[in-house]
Amino acid sequence: MGKIFKFQQDVDTDQIIASQYIIFPTIDEMKGHAFESLDPDFASQVQPGDYVVASENFGCGSSREQAPSVLKALGVQAVVAKSFARIFYRNAINIGLPVIVCKDLHDNVNAGDEMELSMQEGVVRVNGKEYACTKLPEYMQGILDQGGLIASLNE
Amino acid sequence: MGMTMAEKIIAAAAGVASVKPGDIHTVELDRLMSNDGTTHLTIDMYNKLKNPRIADVNKLVWIVDHNVPCDSVKTAASHKKMRDFAKEHGIQFYEGEGVCHQVMMERHVTSGELIFGADSHTCAYGAVGAFGTGVGCTDYLYAMVTGKSWLLVPETLKFNLTGKLNDGVYARDFILSIIGMIGANGANYMAMEFGGEGLKTLNMSDRICICNLCVEAGAKTALMEVDEITLDYLKAHGREPKHSFKSDEDAVFAKVYDIDLSTIKPIVAKPHFVDSVADAKECAGTKIDEAFLGSCNNGRIEDLRVGAAIIRGKKVHPLVRFLVVPASAEVYRQALAEGIIDTFMEAGAIVMNPNCSVCWGSCQGVIGEGETLISTGTRNFKGRAGHKDSFVYLASAATVTASAVKGEIATADMV
Numbered sequence: 001m002g003k004i005f006k007f008q009q010d011v012d013t014d015q016i017i018a019s020q021y022i023i024f025p026t027i028d029e030m031k032g033h034a035f036e037s038l039d040p041d042f043a044s045q046v047q048p049g050d051y052v053v054a055s056e057n058f059g060c061g062s063s064r065e066q067a068p069s070v071l072k073a074l075g076v077q078a079v080v081a082k083s084f085a086r087i088f089y090r091n092a093i094n095i096g097l098p099v100i101v102c103k104d105l106h107d108n109v110n111a112g113d114e115m116e117l118s119m120q121e122g123v124v125r126v127n128g129k130e131y132a133c134t135k136l137p138e139y140m141q142g143i144l145d146q147g148g149l150i151a152s153l154n155e
Numbered sequence: 156m157g158m159t160m161a162e163k164i165i166a167a168a169a170g171v172a173s174v175k176p177g178d179i180h181t182v183e184l185d186r187l188m189s190n191d192g193t194t195h196l197t198i199d200m201y202n203k204l205k206n207p208r209i210a211d212v213n214k215l216v217w218i219v220d221h222n223v224p225c226d227s228v229k230t231a232a233s234h235k236k237m238r239d240f241a242k243e244h245g246i247q248f249y250e251g252e253g254v255c256h257q258v259m260m261e262r263h264v265t266s267g268e269l270i271f272g273a274d275s276h277t278c279a280y281g282a283v284g285a286f287g288t289g290v291g292c293t294d295y296l297y298a299m300v301t302g303k304s305w306l307l308v309p310e311t312l313k314f315n316l317t318g319k320l321n322d323g324v325y326a327r328d329f330i331l332s333i334i335g336m337i338g339a340n341g342a343n344y345m346a347m348e349f350g351g352e353g354l355k356t357l358n359m360s361d362r363i364c365i366c367n368l369c370v371e372a373g374a375k376t377a378l379m380e381v382d383e384i385t386l387d388y389l390k391a392h393g394r395e396p397k398h399s400f401k402s403d404e405d406a407v408f409a410k411v412y413d414i415d416l417s418t419i420k421p422i423v424a425k426p427h428f429v430d431s432v433a434d435a436k437e438c439a440g441t442k443i444d445e446a447f448l449g450s451c452n453n454g455r456i457e458d459l460r461v462g463a464a465i466i467r468g469k470k471v472h473p474l475v476r477f478l479v480v481p482a483s484a485e486v487y488r489q490a491l492a493e494g495i496i497d498t499f500m501e502a503g504a505i506v507m508n509p510n511c512s513v514c515w516g517s518c519q520g521v522i523g524e525g526e527t528l529i530s531t532g533t534r535n536f537k538g539r540a541g542h543k544d545s546f547v548y549l550a551s552a553a554t555v556t557a558s559a560v561k562g563e564i565a566t567a568d569m570v
Contacts (some may be wrong), residue, residue: 010339012426014536018543019517022192023222023233026199039544048240057340059537060373062515063275065193065291085373087275091291139179139305149297154205 002049002077004126005042006111007035012061013053013088022066031070048075051115055081055106059088068092068099078117080105080124080133093140096148100124101134157403159311160378161346164286164400168269169305176310176409184214184298185268185397189510190255191219192515193273195233197292198240198521201299210302215246216263222518223510253509256280256451260363261485265389266381267398271298273496276451276533281360281377283385284400286346288376301564309375310409311346312337313402316353318417323567325461326361327453327531327551328435330368331422333414335432343373345409348402350380353416359388367452370531371429421566423529424549425454427537435554438564443548444526446471446559447540449480449507450514453531453552456481456489462556463498465567471503478520479504480512504559516540522547529558 009096015038021030035042058081059067067080071079078098082105092099100117102124109115109126116125122135136144143149158166158173166174168182189197194217200208222230234250241248246253254280255272262563264270266284267540270277273295280287290298298304320329334341344435347369349362354556356364362384366377379385381399389396402408421435448454448462456555459481471477479499481487486510490496499506505520514532521541522528528540550558553567560570 004543012534012536014516014534014539018538019515021299023195023230023517025195025229025232027196037538057343057373058341061275061371061534062192062287063273063291065196065293069196083340083343085340086375087289087291087370090294093296094293106189137179137307149293150183150200152295153300 001050001114001117002055003047004109004111004113004115005050006027007038007052007054009055010057010060013059013064013067014061016059016067017064017070020038022064027066027069029071030066034070034074043074046074046076049077050075051077052079053106053109054079056083057060058084060085065089066090068095072097082106093143094149096144098144104129124130132143156407157405159346159402159406159408160284160400161286161309161311161349164267164269165306165308167398174308176308178308179305180308181303182306183303184271186216186254186270187214187295187298188216188218188259188261188270188272188277189295190274191221191237193292193540194237197296198236200292200296209244211301212245214302215299216256216259217241217246217248220253220255221451221511223251226518239414251508253513254451254454256367257454257482261392261483263554265394266385266396267400271295271304275370276367276473278369278374278377279363279451281366281379283389284379284381286376286378289370300355307347309344311348312342313408313411314347314349315351315411315413316416317348317351317413318353318415319356320416320419322331323553324419324421325551325553326357326364328422329416329419330365331424331432331549332419334368334372334430337372339371339428339430340373342369345374346376347372347374347380354379354490355382355384355415358457359384360455364452367447402516421551423491423554423564424535424537426546426548429535429549435550435564435566438548441564442527443475443522443529443558443563445476445478445520445528446524446555447478447513447520447528447532448552449478449482450532451482452533454480454482454486456486458531458552459486459490459495461552463495465553465556465570466502466519466560467498467501469560469570471559475559475562477504477559478507478513480507481509483509513540529555529564531555
C-alpha cells in the first residue's frame, strides 16, 4: 500500500523538476525540488512506495529524463494517469519507473488515499474499489521487467 | 497499401520493405544530438557500464547551448565533464555556436535521416524532411552504445496547406493556431506532416519554426515534403539529401486537415499552456516587463529582420527589458553585417550571445515574481522563464518586438 499524491492535467516536466535544477551534477541533488511549483511539500512528504496519480497528458514538454528520475529516486512506486506525453512515458519505462494508464482512477480518488497496484493483474485498488488499467505492450513490459533499458547493455 | 513519410523513413532505417502504425521496429540511427541539459547524466551512466563503447562516434554531435556562458559552479562542473569526454572520444563538439537545433540545421541534418536528440524540439529537423525525435539520456546512451534503438511506428496527422500567410502574419502564428486547434496532446504519439501548395510559400526559417513547435501538440516528429526550397537550403549548406521521401497517394493518415494560410491571424499563447491561444489583439494592452526575441523557434536572421524593421527609429519602452538573442553565431554575424544588431542596440535592446537564454528560464533574463514576459521562445509553462508565479506569453517576432516598444502586448500595426 502507498499514499496517493494527486495532480491535474497537462503537468509538464518543468513542474516535475524545474530547469534551474536539471543541470545539477546528480539526481540526488535535484530530487528535493520535485514538484516544487505545484506542491512544495511533495519531496519532503513522499515515502517509498507512494503513488503519483494524474489526469491527461502527464509529463508533457521537455525531454528531460530528470523528471521520471527524481520521482524514482524519491521512491515513487508508479505514476498512474489518464494519459502520458510520449517522451516522459518512454523515459520512465527506460529507467524502470512503472507508468500505468488508468482512465477511471483520477476522478474517483483523493490525495492521501491508500492505494495498491498489481501490474500483473492490471488493476489498482483504492478505498475497497478496483480500477482496471491498460497493460503495457509486451516489448515495453519486457524493458520494465529487466529494470530498464540499460540492463540489456550490461548482459 | 501506401506509406507516409514517417513510415518510409522508419522502414528504411529498419531495413524492411514496409511498416505500419503500432509496429515496433529496431532502427539504425543516422545522427545523435545531445546538449548540456542532460549530457552530464549520460556520461555518468556511460562510465558505469560494464563494457562502455561508442558504436560510431561520427554520428554524435554534442552542443553546449542551454547555459552559455556558464552561470554557476555546478553548471561549470557539468560543462567540464561534457567537454572533457567529447575531447577524449573525438566527438563533434560545439560551445557558444548557437542553440543546438539551429546548429544542427546549419551544419548536419539532411533529408530522410532518422535522428535522436536529447531535447524535445528535435522535431525541428522535419523542416528538411528528416525524422527527428526527442529522447531522454537513457535512450540516448543506448543509441550511442549500439547505434540503434526501438521505435513504435506513429500514426500521421496530415496538414494540407493552401494559400499564403497575409502580410504581418508569420509561421509562429500558424503553428500556434494549429496547436490551439488540436490541443497540447492532439498529436501525442503521432507524426505531423505538412504539405500542399501552401508549403511552397514558406521559407526554410518558417518551416523550422513550424516543425520545432510540433512537440507542443505532443508530436513524436514533424515532417515536411522535400521540394526546391529544401534542396536549395541543403545545397547552400553543402549537403545532399539522403532520401527525398513523399507520402504515397494511398498512404493512410489518422486525420487530414485542410488549412488555408490566408485565414491565419496574429496569435499569442497565454500563460501557462502553449495550446491556450487567443487572437493577439484580444490580449493587446496587457502590461509586460520583458520581451525576448530569440530561441531555436524564432531566432533566425529572418526573425531578426522582422523585429529590426519594426523597431528601427523607435525605442524600447522604458519599463521593458528587450532581450535579442540570435539563434546561432552564423545568424549573429549575418545580423551584424546587415546592421540589424546596431538597429536593436540603438533602440535600447540588450543583445546577447547565441544560446537558449530565457526560453528555458535558467540562465539569462529570468523574470521575477509577478512579472510578465512576451517571448518567441518555445514554452510558456508555469515558472518556465523564472519565478513560479510569473507569466509568459508566446508570440511571433513581430508581436514581441511591437510589444517591447509599446510596453504592453501589441501587434506590429499598433506601433
